[in-house]
Amino acid sequence: MTPADSEVDVLIVGAGPAGLMLATWLSQLQISTRIIDKRSTKIMAGQADGFQCRTLEILDSFGIDRVWKESNHMLEVCFWNPDENGVIRRTVRAPDTPKGLSRFTESVLHQGRMERFFLDHLKGTGDRIRVERPVIPSLLRVDESEIKNPSAYPVTLKLQHLTDEQATPNQGNNIPNGLFRSNLTADDTDDLIRKSLGKEGTEETIRAKYVVGCDGAHSWTRKQLGFKMEGEHTEIIWGVLDVVPITDFPDIRVRCLVHSASAGSLMVIPREKRVVRLYIQLKEVGAGGGAVDRSKVTPEQILKAAQKIIAPYKLDYEQCDWFTAYQIAQRVSDGFEKFDRVFWLAMQFIPTAPKRDKVKTSRYRIPTT
Ligand SMILES: Cc1cc2nc3c(=O)[nH]c(=O)nc-3n(C[C@H](O)[C@H](O)[C@H](O)COP(=O)(O)OP(=O)(O)OC[C@H]3O[C@@H](n4cnc5c(N)ncnc54)[C@H](O)[C@@H]3O)c2cc1C
Missing domain, CATH: 3.50.50.60 (FAD/NAD(P)-binding domain)
Structure with missing residues (x-):
């Protein structure tokens, strides 16, 4: 040895x-x-x-309270869907964290x-x-x-x-x-x-x-x-923008999932210090059956996709802290x-992952009427 x-x-x-x-x-x-x-x-x-309540409780047990103090606390979640004319409308407003689950709410930092x-x-x-x-x-x-x-x-x-x-x-x-x-x-x-x-x-x-x-x-x-990692890639590409937005979209400071009639979907995650993270489906970027070349995706391209989804509301930004694009995949090690x-030890869970809808249903108790 x-x-x-x-x-x-x-x-x-x-x-x-x-x-x-x-x-x-x-x-x-x-x-x-x-x-x-x-x-x-x-x-x-x-x-x-994103910080779940349980993570905040564990941090609190260590005496680490700065996440709770600095983060943006999620109080509500809204869903926007197209109406009969294809115009996006808010269809659901619900509490972000189920009542009684924790003394914390989901937070973002x-x-x-x-x-x-x-x-x-x-x-x-x-x-x-x-x-x-x-x-x-x-x-x-x-x-x-x-x-x-x-x-x-x-x-x-x-x-x-x-x-x-x-x-x-x-x-x-x-x-x-x-x-x-x-x-x-x-x-x-x-x-x-x-x-x-x-x-x-x-x-x-x-x-x-x-x-x-x-x-x-x-x-x-x-x-x-x-x-080895086992699993599969999809052809679905999402872009991410961390920006201080300029917009007339009324729910920009609320966590939202916006489904447009034909331009795709986006998620709004309001962050600390007036930053908003936008997850944006990039319908016009193809992976061509393999891995997407992320170096080719620009923030301008991601913004353009977001503008189409969120129309007739306007969306722009002056400051971009960070951006990326990723291909939706689910993989697990053997x-x-x-x-x-x-x-x-590893875990990667991104809000747009394929099984996200199922997770969302149990976490948010979405009203059915
Ligand atoms: C756009 C995006 C959004 C996300 N949103 C969320 C979210 O809201 N909530 C959430 O929980 N997760 C989210 N994730 C996933 C989250 O980033 C990962 O789950 C998390 O970072 C995993 O933590 P980790 O410590 O396992 O790995 P990492 O954060 O990747 O850290 C690994 C560390 O190991 C170091 N390292 C790597 N290789 C070596 C080496 N050979 N030698 C020495 N050091 C090495 C790296 O430098 C790094 O510091 C998101 C990811 C992305 C990309």
Whole structure:
């Protein structure tokens, strides 16, 4: 076996919401833990923004109340459908969260803020666990002769400490990035000041009792374990815009699902700081039977599709924080752990997923009359 530079009880690969939640639990339990991430900073824009009541209750149990304080609380949900003349009309207005379910309601706040709160919480609980960036694992090996021994460190990982150039992700195509991002608040500034740990370009060998891959949908850990994603892609493409809208649509600050007569559907998710997230069906972008080339989709194209759906109301924006496009798919891994020593943790649920209608029916108790 390769001599290790160090040993740790748990090594977490990936410091997104899943990795940071796990690190928070382990810090409460005072279990020796390291957490690495390939990005040189936490996420600054885009991705998840919806918090269910149960998540808010768990965060509250950790003493993390900043999500509830900063987020936009969802009180109602509205459905718009075409009338007999094909003009969209509001057909349903219902409570967003069923009465009596929780003392919280569903809330919306950018994922980067959530990561900020976890990082601050970890600092506040003794600073024992810090995210090490930018670091990637390059080898994972399990010594099967040691897996039954509770005091053994049977998982060996090689870690590569990257340079900033190797690690800096592009977080928004042609939308301005970096220090001047509009959603950047003062307490993120520290993350943007590159701090040399003196390890860039070096390699390290570490032995762990347990490894948990929290490295997202395209997980490196999953691939090392030999697990495959099974499922299917559809031909349906949705665009996402995080904008401060200029519109006469009356429900722009209410969560809405708008079905037009022939231009497709869109969802309105009102966010913090006057931002609104729009999920927009892109009927004119085809995947051509394969994977959609997302680099070809522009915010202007997504806006145009939204304008058609929401007509006769007007929709425009001056400020776009983030945009993306994605192809609707449902996939599940054929495995999640090996030897009870290496685990892969991932969940991706997007509001426009194929089974969303069924979920919505049970969550929102839509009136039938
Ligand atoms: C447009 C959009 C909207 C969404 N809306 C919602 C929503 O409203 N609510 C919701 O719950 N979810 C939503 N999701 C899904 C949500 O983003 C994911 O479920 C969530 O980010 C998963 O968290 P995670 O920590 O598992 O993975 P990620 O957030 O993907 O984090 C993975 C982390 O691992 C790091 N990493 C990856 N590979 C490596 C490696 N080899 N080495 C080291 N580090 C690595 C990455 O840098 C990243 O920091 C949405 C996603 C999208 C794209």
